[in-house]
Amino acid sequence: MNPFEASRLVFKRMPLEDWFDRYQFEVDYDIGESGMKFFSLGELDINLSDVELRYGYHIGQPELRRLLAEQYEGMSAENVAVTTGASESNFCIIAHLVGTEDHIIVEHPTYPSLYEVPRSLGRDLSLLRLEWDEHFKPNMMKLREMVKPNTRLITLTHPNNPTGSQISEEVLHEAIGIAEENDLYLMVDETYRDLTFEDPPPPAATLSKKAISLSSMSKVWGVPGIRIGWVVADTPIIEAVRAVREQITICNSSLGEAIAIEILKRKDELLKRMRKQQLANYKIVKDWMDNQDWLEWREPEGGITGAPRFKKGGPTREFCELLVKKYKTFVVPGYGLEMDDYFRLGYGGDQEELIEGLEMLKRALKEHLG
Template structure:
């Protein structure tokens, strides 16, 4: 195994902590502990159950009609779920297909684990919709796992229930697995898909507290699957890496998930308002082309010059953070996030207009 730094995380680590306006983040506004109205005094700061506190696993399982607590593995963010699934489910002789653009660890992890992998690109010309015929043509005899993310980070593209069933048929026919990253499932601007893990034991749903709930700092995510050997595989990786989650962070996740609906309602109102602001702003920017996102809190406009130079100018001169497309293997694009405070978004877009003019 050899681990390289991830371009996306290098960019974040270098720039995100010292800016005035962050319009590059892929989640909703980060919340503060004091805003959450939690009772944490009785939390015992011990090692927790290795796959997560049973109460938290039960709470998560309640979002998936057919799953019980033992179909859930609570992990250190979705990031640990993705790593453990790839490490435990596949071996060096297996092939993995990864959608791109996507959260980049989906392609870094197979490289680190020395798995063979192909990228399944979403095309701007196809409005970033996955082309399932193209995907099917990429499947090899040794393909074991297909990884998709919808609503997609960074494009905001979604799939329909018919498309989800189509891809499930494909993996079931070959007895292989679909990892569907459903981090943004609840942030779909229209009908929300059912969680895919309910629909087939060849599917693993992955999700997290980081994006929709604004709590990336607690590092709580999960995997859900009807197939218990997947959950056991995650346990084996976990016992040799992090042992268990932080007791405090699990308690925070549990209390927030218990009031999920109230939390989501407030968030959806702000997202809709912010989405309209981005949409109107984009109409005046004739050097950008844009596929309106159908979900998530990000979009991926195309710029008619180097997006890396634009994003660097924006962050270094105008102290405004976005993410250049090279971090997602798509050079002319950049990620714009609209999950934050409305005022910050408006100010950030003003700075972005100035940077575009200056290019």
């Protein structure tokens, strides 16, 4: 028997990441990325010459855990586990909480690994679909009905990637209520929480021992290359993350941790700059969307992505391929997010590149739709 036969593979590639891997370095204009403009080490003016290149604390450098905990009212460093991106936190939580006989509910759309991990592991997975007609907000009545006796985990992502939708504090409390009543966990991916247009609800983990907050340095802080993410939760969950991650990566990159510490020490100054850039870029994208006739979207309420679709309907894959190959402009086709009739626009990047990329988008739309 061939263990590499597609049907026998335990882990298959995620179409979203396949698309990135194929095109992200081949284009002139990237208006599909889900993070703020990338920093270089030089721009951040961080000196790493004293960093020891040794193994680190398995659950994160103490100062980094302390700096992160400061952002979560009532939480201490004991409630924080630092991992190799939010991706590893997500893997650890699902691997630990959702056993072979257990059920998990994942809000959809979202960053695909949130549902691909349980799918790969063969877990009983239900998707809580966000609908255009509900402005891509999770329907709590529907969620309540989806819970089974063996449901162990529910995950939500807000601000949502790719739609940019946000949940209210009331909805978050309701979701936590469902978790508490059913003795299960709620994990909220809050990667974009620092970039909402209005004040966001409190981080989920600060509201209940049954709630887990997931986040990352990758998006808001423009440093996905340092591969630092974290989870904030009750201490038994943190201990579980340590057990799982010791079997994958052991600890974080000492360089990544050192850079994250320097960024968080300058958090207020950098965040002000990021918000200014986000709002200025959003205005450009919104004006562009308001002045064309091919696409429609639900206006984002936060984050740095949005999900337009053709007004006339239909899948976007062919169009995105035309855009990337002929116009050297990168967006994410909906098939990579299991929402074929949409594509993801990302507006956190360089402003000139965004303006040029939108011009290319217009030319490609004219060619594709007339």
